[in-house]
Amino acid sequence: MTKSMVWSGLDLDGEGKQADYLRIPHSVDTSAYGWVPVPLIRIRNGTGPTALLCAGNHGDEYEGQIALLDLAREIEAKDVRGCLLILPGLNYPAVAAGRRVSPLDEGNLNRSFPGQAQGTPTQMLAHYITDMLFPRADFVIDLHSGGRSLEYAHCGLGHYGRGEETDTKIRELLEVFSAPWSILTQGAGGGGDTTLYAAAAARGIPAITAELGGGARVDPVGLRHAADGTRRALAHWGIWTAPDLRTPETPTRLARTLPRPTSLYAMHSGLFEPFCQPGEAVQAGQPAGRLHHHEQPLLPPTALQFSASGVISCRRALAHTRLGDCLYHLAELL
The missing domain is CATH 2.40.50.100 (RNA polymerase II/Efflux pump adaptor protein, barrel-sandwich hybrid domain)
Structure with missing residues (x-):
């Protein structure tokens, strides 16, 4: 695979808590050697599992962004066993513009995996996540909502059909996250493996997307599900246990997308x-x-x-x- 052109001053293998940017090269009229920032927080303490936590894959979906910003401020490295890689504004150009897609290239990040090392900014970001972050992750949570155009039932989505072992791990992650609904999907809406969670599942990594509201506003209940479900997953994998860890009010209900x-x-x-x-x-x-x-x-x-x-x-x-x-x-x- 061609080496990624995205880089960061953040040492992904370093210890402690640190924030920096992924830097996506972007040459335009007013900035010949400029780069596009993507905020990244690494929190590591010794050996243990690694969680890759993302939000802002679509820039007009806000519950996950707020949940991960709160989480990044709350967690201290001394309370962690293993590592968290947190990207609260994953498609940052879209986040800054309040849009589903990037204003730089009209790229829909969640339709761009596995990406291209020397493609558009959106394709380069998808390639970096695939090439550099997926191999480090023991599980992946990508927090979404319906954005401007949709309203979702509060649910976790798991891409099934990747083999018994991977499917079992995805079901486990859905049950631990425990949104009111857990929906198994084969990714027809995203065109196969072009979404983040499907691309991770294709590599044997337990990964889910959570859809927790919509209408380009903050759903307080969806925000609570984003925060609580992510905390339960971190506790389940032994990375961090929140002082106020809450059990779900009711068991998640399992469903499968219809054709x-x-x-x-x-x-x-x-x-x-x-x-x-x-x-x-x-x-x-x-x-x-x-x-x-x-x-x-x-x-x-x-x-x-x-x-x-x-x-x-x-x-x-x-x-x-x-x-x-x-x-x-x-x-x-x-």
Whole structure:
């Protein structure tokens, strides 16, 4: 594999607590030899497991960013056995812009794995994570929410089908994180192994994504699930035990994503009026909402209905809708 062009002043194998940047080279008109910062915190004390904790993979998803910023300030190296690598603003150009994708190259980091060593800034970052951070990690948590366009049921997602040993470890991580829902997926929405958690799972690393809200706002309950689930995982692997470690109020409910044809998409532009909530159980044929023709006001709205029974894993957050926009995704209980 070609050597990464991303570098850092941070010694990943060093001891103690230290913050610095990953530096992605980026040559533009006003900065010929400049670099793009990606904040990285390393907290290490002796030997033990390594946790790779990420948020801000999409810049308009905030619960995980806040949870990891709080965590990085709280944990001291003397209380750790092993290592934490924390990236609270992973796709930093997108984070700074409050966007899903990077304004530098329109790159969606969570569709860019395994990346390219000499590609665009987003591709270079994905390559560095794959080449330099994955080999160090004993488990990976990538904290998400629905961003500007979606609202998610609070859930952990695990990419299954990687072999019995890896699948078992992913199920274990989902159970320890213990979001209200744990959903097994084969990554159809991300196009296979192009997402961070799928790329990690392809290398035998237990990895999950957590979807904990949406609408480009901070969901207080989702923030609590992000913080509590991450703390439980660190305690389970013996890296750090939080003084206020909380057990989940109820056991996580296991589900599996339904095939893409069961999802509901907009068949024309308009205003989306939803009838159902994320996490709600629905039946095939049940009314799902209406799509209003705002450009042709005398046309009756299009009646929407579910084509399959299941649980709503996510729903469109925005009313303004275009042809091809996803309105609902479904999962089935296991």
